[in-house]
Amino acid sequence: MAKIQAQPFRLALCQLAPSTANKQENIATAQRAVKAAAASTPKPDLIVLPEIWNSPYAVPSFREYAEPIPAVGGKDEGEGETIKAMREMAREAGVWLIGGSIPEIEASTDSIYNTATVYDPHGNIVAKHRKVHLFNINIPGKQVFEESQTLTAGSSLTTFTAPFGKIGVGICYDIRFPEMAMVAARQGCIAMIYPSAFNVTTGPMHWTLLQRARAVDNQMYVSMCSPSRSPTASYQAWGHSMVVNPLGEVLCEADEHEAILYADIDPSALATVRQNIPVTNQRRFDVYPDVAK
Numbered sequence: 001m002a003k004i005q006a007q008p009f010r011l012a013l014c015q016l017a018p019s020t021a022n023k024q025e026n027i028a029t030a031q032r033a034v035k036a037a038a039a040s041t042p043k044p045d046l047i048v049l050p051e052i053w054n055s056p057y058a059v060p061s062f063r064e065y066a067e068p069i070p071a072v073g074g075k076d077e078g079e080g081e082t083i084k085a086m087r088e089m090a091r092e093a094g095v096w097l098i099g100g101s102i103p104e105i106e107a108s109t110d111s112i113y114n115t116a117t118v119y120d121p122h123g124n125i126v127a128k129h130r131k132v133h134l135f136n137i138n139i140p141g142k143q144v145f146e147e148s149q150t151l152t153a154g155s156s157l158t159t160f161t162a163p164f165g166k167i168g169v170g171i172c173y174d175i176r177f178p179e180m181a182m183v184a185a186r187q188g189c190i191a192m193i194y195p196s197a198f199n200v201t202t203g204p205m206h207w208t209l210l211q212r213a214r215a216v217d218n219q220m221y222v223s224m225c226s227p228s229r230s231p232t233a234s235y236q237a238w239g240h241s242m243v244v245n246p247l248g249e250v251l252c253e254a255d256e257h258e259a260i261l262y263a264d265i266d267p268s269a270l271a272t273v274r275q276n277i278p279v280t281n282q283r284r285f286d287v288y289p290d291v292a293k
C-alpha cells in the first residue's frame with residue numbers, strides 16, 4: 001500500500017443541466033457553472049463536471065459531437081472547441097478541473113472514446129481517461145443502452161497528482177468494477193472520482209450503494225458527478241451527485257435538479273479509518289494471489 005501524501009481540500013461537483021443538441025449552449029452552461037463554483041467561499045480546489053456534457057448522451061450522437069483530444073501534456077494543435085473551453089475554465093477560475101467526459105475521436109484509428117480530461121490551474125491537461133468498461137446493459141422495458149455500438153473501450157487506469165493529493169478517475173459504469181478503485185487506493189489515491197450519468201432504473205438500485213461500497217472497500221473518498229434530469233430527454237439521468245467519506249457515509253447529495261455541491265475532503269480521515277479498522281494491512285494476497293498480479 002503506497003503512502004498517502006495529501007492535504008485537506010475543497011471539492012465542488014457541478015450537476016449541470018442536461019446537455020442539449022447545441023454544443024455551444026452546453027459549453028456556455030459548463031462555463032457558467034465552473035465560474036459560479038469557483039466564486040463560492042471558501043473557493044474549491046477541484047471542480048468536477050458530469051459524463052458526456054457537451055453532447056446528448058445517445059449512441060448516435062457520440063461520433064457527431066466527438067473532438068480530437070491531445071495526449072497528457074500535449075499542446076493544443078488540432079484540439080476541439082470543448083477542450084479549449086475547459087483549458088480556459090480551469091485557467092480563469094484558477095482551479096483543478098476534472099472536465100467530466102466528452103466523446104473523443106482518435107483520427108489515426110477513427111475510433112470514438114468516452115473520455116475524461118483533467119486540467120491544472122494553468123489549463124494544462126494532466127490526465128486523460130478513456131472509459132474502460134462500456135455501458136452495455138439490457139433491462140427489457142426499462143433501460144437498454146449499448147455504448148459499444150459507437151464507442152471503443154479505453155485500456156488503462158488513470159490517476160493524477162495535485163498538491164492536495166493523488167486522485168483516481170473513472171467514468172460512470174467503471175464504478176461497477178471494484179478492481180479499478182482497489183488499484184487506485186493501493187497506489188496512494190485518497191479519492192476515486194467518477195463523472196457519471198446513471199439513469200432512473202439503475203440509479204435508485206445502485207448509485208448510492210456502489211459509491212458506499214467502493215468507499216468502504218478501499219477506505220477512501222468516492223464521488224460521482226451527474227447531470228440533472230430532464231423530463232424530455234431520451235436518457236433520463238438520475239442526478240443525485242454525491243460525495244462519500246472513507247467510512248462509507250454520504251457527506252452530501254443533490255436531488256435531480258441542477259446544483260453545485262461542495263465537500264471538504266480531509267485526508268486524515270483515511271488514516272483514522274485505516275487505523276481503527278485495519279483491513280488495508282490485513283489483506284491476504286498469499287491466499288488470493290491472482291488479485292495481486
Ligand SMILES: NC(=O)CCC(=O)C(=O)O
Pocket residue numbers: 051135171172173174176196197198199202203206
Ligand atoms: N453512463 C453509464 O455508464 C451509466 C451506468 C449506469 O447507469 C449503471 O447502472 O451502471
